[in-house]
Amino acid sequence: MQHCDTLILAGWCIPVEPHGIVLDDHAVAITDGRIVDLLPAADARSLYAAGTTIERPGHALIPGFVNAHTHAAMTLLRGLADDLPLERWLKESIWPAENRWVGTEFVRDGTRLAIAEMLLSGCTCFSDQYFYPEIVAETAENMHMRAVVATPVLEFASPWANNAAEYLSKGTELVHDRFAEHALISSAFAPHSTGTVSDESFTALRVLADQLDKPIQLHLHESAQEIEDALAATGERPIDRLERLGLINSSLLAVHAVHLTDEEISRFAAAGVQVVHCPNSNLKLADGVAKVAQMQANGIVVALGTDGAASNNLLNMPGEMRSAALLAKTKANDATAMPAASALRMATFDGASALGLADQVGSLQSGKWADLCAIDLTRLNSQPVYDPISQLVYAIHANQVRDVWVAGRHQVENGELSQTSEADIVRRSSEWRDRINAKLTQEA
Amino acid sequence: MQHCDTLILAGWCIPVEPHGIVLDDHAVAITDGRIVDLLPAADARSLYAAGTTIERPGHALIPGFVNAHTHAAMTLLRGLADDLPLERWLKESIWPAENRWVGTEFVRDGTRLAIAEMLLSGCTCFSDQYFYPEIVAETAENMHMRAVVATPVLEFASPWANNAAEYLSKGTELVHDRFAEHALISSAFAPHSTGTVSDESFTALRVLADQLDKPIQLHLHESAQEIEDALAATGERPIDRLERLGLINSSLLAVHAVHLTDEEISRFAAAGVQVVHCPNSNLKLADGVAKVAQMQANGIVVALGTDGAASNNLLNMPGEMRSAALLAKTKANDATAMPAASALRMATFDGASALGLADQVGSLQSGKWADLCAIDLTRLNSQPVYDPISQLVYAIHANQVRDVWVAGRHQVENGELSQTSEADIVRRSSEWRDRINAKLTQEA
Numbered sequence: 001m002q003h004c005d006t007l008i009l010a011g012w013c014i015p016v017e018p019h020g021i022v023l024d025d026h027a028v029a030i031t032d033g034r035i036v037d038l039l040p041a042a043d044a045r046s047l048y049a050a051g052t053t054i055e056r057p058g059h060a061l062i063p064g065f066v067n068a069h070t071h072a073a074m075t076l077l078r079g080l081a082d083d084l085p086l087e088r089w090l091k092e093s094i095w096p097a098e099n100r101w102v103g104t105e106f107v108r109d110g111t112r113l114a115i116a117e118m119l120l121s122g123c124t125c126f127s128d129q130y131f132y133p134e135i136v137a138e139t140a141e142n143m144h145m146r147a148v149v150a151t152p153v154l155e156f157a158s159p160w161a162n163n164a165a166e167y168l169s170k171g172t173e174l175v176h177d178r179f180a181e182h183a184l185i186s187s188a189f190a191p192h193s194t195g196t197v198s199d200e201s202f203t204a205l206r207v208l209a210d211q212l213d214k215p216i217q218l219h220l221h222e223s224a225q226e227i228e229d230a231l232a233a234t235g236e237r238p239i240d241r242l243e244r245l246g247l248i249n250s251s252l253l254a255v256h257a258v259h260l261t262d263e264e265i266s267r268f269a270a271a272g273v274q275v276v277h278c279p280n281s282n283l284k285l286a287d288g289v290a291k292v293a294q295m296q297a298n299g300i301v302v303a304l305g306t307d308g309a310a311s312n313n314l315l316n317m318p319g320e321m322r323s324a325a326l327l328a329k330t331k332a333n334d335a336t337a338m339p340a341a342s343a344l345r346m347a348t349f350d351g352a353s354a355l356g357l358a359d360q361v362g363s364l365q366s367g368k369w370a371d372l373c374a375i376d377l378t379r380l381n382s383q384p385v386y387d388p389i390s391q392l393v394y395a396i397h398a399n400q401v402r403d404v405w406v407a408g409r410h411q412v413e414n415g416e417l418s419q420t421s422e423a424d425i426v427r428r429s430s431e432w433r434d435r436i437n438a439k440l441t442q443e444a
Numbered sequence: 445m446q447h448c449d450t451l452i453l454a455g456w457c458i459p460v461e462p463h464g465i466v467l468d469d470h471a472v473a474i475t476d477g478r479i480v481d482l483l484p485a486a487d488a489r490s491l492y493a494a495g496t497t498i499e500r501p502g503h504a505l506i507p508g509f510v511n512a513h514t515h516a517a518m519t520l521l522r523g524l525a526d527d528l529p530l531e532r533w534l535k536e537s538i539w540p541a542e543n544r545w546v547g548t549e550f551v552r553d554g555t556r557l558a559i560a561e562m563l564l565s566g567c568t569c570f571s572d573q574y575f576y577p578e579i580v581a582e583t584a585e586n587m588h589m590r591a592v593v594a595t596p597v598l599e600f601a602s603p604w605a606n607n608a609a610e611y612l613s614k615g616t617e618l619v620h621d622r623f624a625e626h627a628l629i630s631s632a633f634a635p636h637s638t639g640t641v642s643d644e645s646f647t648a649l650r651v652l653a654d655q656l657d658k659p660i661q662l663h664l665h666e667s668a669q670e671i672e673d674a675l676a677a678t679g680e681r682p683i684d685r686l687e688r689l690g691l692i693n694s695s696l697l698a699v700h701a702v703h704l705t706d707e708e709i710s711r712f713a714a715a716g717v718q719v720v721h722c723p724n725s726n727l728k729l730a731d732g733v734a735k736v737a738q739m740q741a742n743g744i745v746v747a748l749g750t751d752g753a754a755s756n757n758l759l760n761m762p763g764e765m766r767s768a769a770l771l772a773k774t775k776a777n778d779a780t781a782m783p784a785a786s787a788l789r790m791a792t793f794d795g796a797s798a799l800g801l802a803d804q805v806g807s808l809q810s811g812k813w814a815d816l817c818a819i820d821l822t823r824l825n826s827q828p829v830y831d832p833i834s835q836l837v838y839a840i841h842a843n844q845v846r847d848v849w850v851a852g853r854h855q856v857e858n859g860e861l862s863q864t865s866e867a868d869i870v871r872r873s874s875e876w877r878d879r880i881n882a883k884l885t886q887e888a
Binding site: 075076078079080082083084085086089113116117120121280282283284285286287288289309312313314315316319323326327329330332333334335336337338339340378380381383384385386387390391394395397398399422425426429430432433436437 | 519520522523524526527528529530533557560561564565724726727728729730731732733753756757758759760763767770771773774776777778779780781782783784822824825827828829830831834835838839841842843866869870873874876877880881
């Protein structure tokens with residue numbers, strides 16, 4: 001008998017890579033936080049002496065979801081300003097609230113709330129863009145959550161930095177010194193958008209990101225208004241401007257990319273640009289629906305993200321996956337577009353690829369970190385099960401995520417956080433609501 | 445002190461009518477299955493001596509959801525044939541499976557599964573179109589669920605009837621004799637679509653429905669293909685043909701209505717036609733997105749439906765409400781379209797109106813049946829709560845529905861069915877899956 005730390009036996013194991021495969025009654029063996037084997041359950045029982053054995057009949061065991069774009073701390077602003085267009089939402093509600101409230105305590109509490117919500121819905125890795133990225137990174141580390149922490153870059157002052165140079169220097173410190181070579185935390189740069197960053201800063205950022213070998217992610221072609229404003233201000237579409245500045249390349253993760261011409265899709269494909277699709281945020285802000293099937297057909301890696309809870313308003317990857325699959329069909333005018341297995345891949349392996357973590361997570365393959373979730377398909381709303389992948393994409397609720405492991409640590413057990421007090425997080429969130437509401441009442 | 449059977453005290457009561465109101469710390473008093481009072485919790489405690497008192501702090505108490513269009517028994521085919529276009533989905537998968545399997549046992553088991561799923565997600569009333577409507581009605585009655593049971597009408601034979609005349613006569617018996625004046629069950633006629641019913645049968649149906657004073661609901665302008673096929677076959681758009689046959693009037697409930705011209709929207713408004721919007725089914729079959737905001741602006745009552753689980757694949761009204769609100773914004777190119785309160789109204793009161801039940805259910809008003817649900821907003825993903833209506837529409841999962849009452853009977857308690865065995869329903873569903881799969885394997 002061989003030793004392993006943990007053996008998880010599930011009704012179905014869905015490795016994602018290879019694509020579209022469902023393995024009935026299989027097991028994953030874990031040692032030192034990594035997957036060491038994927039094999040039939042019967043073989044696993046005879047081959048492995050496990051420290052801990054977990055049996056999940058009727059459950060699908062899959063790679064944890066990868067949320068490739070969010071602003072975790074903004075969960076504290078969830079529902080504060082709904083049903084507004086992007087520009088008014090940002091300028092009249094979100095930015096003033098952020099300027100008033102954002103600080104270390106806000107970011108820590110908001111990020112804790114977000115990570116807890118993501119874990120409970122099966123997400124094991126998120127990419128974040130927000131002020132105080134060092135607090136985001138510390139919080140993820142403390143909660144044992146995998147994160148790509150991106151440093152914001154803006155021209156204007158925020159509570160965290162005064163100007164683009166300071167954003168860049170603070171970001172460099174974080175990227176270079178504090179979280180280099182970390183098992184759970186990696187880093188990136190996140191210029192907010194082409195409307196809020198100058199040519200000079202983009203150029204400085206490009207040089208710096210090249211030196212440090214770090215990816216750049218930014219909100220790009222999210223709304224028609226953004227493109228119109230850019231044309232009015234600079235005479236260039238944002239993508240053309242970035243091309244001129246040398247940023248359209250394989251280090252770029254373009255977030256949203258709702259409004260791309262056919263030519264721009266070809267250009268992204270040729271340059272190796274990756275995209276993050278945020279379907280529900282795009283709908284809510286009336287931005288439109290990205291041409292995901294067309295991008296994928298052109299070979300672009302498209303990841304999936306929730307965006308922040310202030311514009312979604314859930315950090316619920318299973319729901320986002322469902323929306324992505326459904327919207328892709330109507331957008332492409334083709335009901336066969338984005339079949340269930342492709343949607344599941346987008347929410348896991350493609351997310352890992354887009355974040356540069358494809359060799360680390362995103363599939364049930366030996367050597368990768370054991371970032372996993374087990375989803376209960378015995379619930380009424382998932383019955384009967386003809387095809388487990390179809391049920392995962394089209395017929396589950398988030399609470400059917402019963403177990404989640406990050407680098408082998410059992411973070412969600414039977415649908416509850418094992419390492420974190422939910423009651424404490426809810427209490428802190430309510431306190432923030434009371435504080436923010438009191439100020440709004442006082443000002444009104 | 446006055447007597448009432450049940451007193452429910454909730455953190456928030458949201459009556460829906462009047463529109464957009466949130467009542468903090470209020471209570472609903474129930475006697476003989478009907479709402480008798482809605483008042484502040486403190487007043488309720490001093491005024492009422494209740495047989496049963498139920499306290500739900502942190503919960504929103506709302507009217508139960510009205511699912512205005514489904515095919516309940518088709519839950520047994522959930523996930524059998526995904527990612528196919530409407531015509532192939534119907535002709536190659538669904539209709540052959542139905543012809544092989546549909547019978548009294550299939551309809552009873554499928555309808556039980558569907559009702560259980562709907563109750564658990566807060567739905568207290570559904571409108572159904574399926575074969576063996578007498579079994580649908582009996583099952584709803586046995587499970588104490590409110591239902592509008594519509595008799596299908598088709599030219600071609602099914603296991604239930606051989607021709608249009610037989611569908612009509614069987615429907616008349618059901619409507620006229622067996623479920624007349626029932627507290628929970630009402631009835632309607634459901635010609636399947638303009639492509640499957642002749643002019644002669646439509647005319648006979650119109651006369652019959654007038655005599656019996658029953659509404660007619662049918663799939664109408666669901667896909668572009670349906671309209672093209674009709675033009676090729678008859679030279680008329682389906683709506684024009686129905687107009688000629690005298691069916692475009694206030695007795696008509698048009699299901700889907702994805703493809704309407706501006707003129708057709710005006711015509712529906714002028715004639716008092718109601719519409720059922722099924723956003724996720726329409727996306728999945730690549731039919732498109734209905735112009736809901738435009739229809740509402742024209743004064744058309746638009747209800748919300750899940751459609752059957754074979755094309756959705758959930759019977760989850762909270763999720764459908766969220767999708768409707770999000771899609772309306774992008775379809776109208778206006779992020780202020782369908783604000784949260786309008787989406788909640790669509791999923792409750794407007795559904796009741798469209799089904800002719802506005803005086804019976806759909807709001808928390810004295811005299812109406814106590815069809816209610818309590819939704820827990822203390823969960824992480826609904827925190828913090830600035831606006832309970834926003835959270836209900838944008839930031840809940842179905843499992844936050846903790847209690848459901850139909851005509852005052854407590855059908856879901858703490859998230860579990862109180863009157864029905866979930867395990868039994870799951871077992872029966874699995875047996876159907878095994879039977880259907882065995883036949884598919886045998887034929888392959």
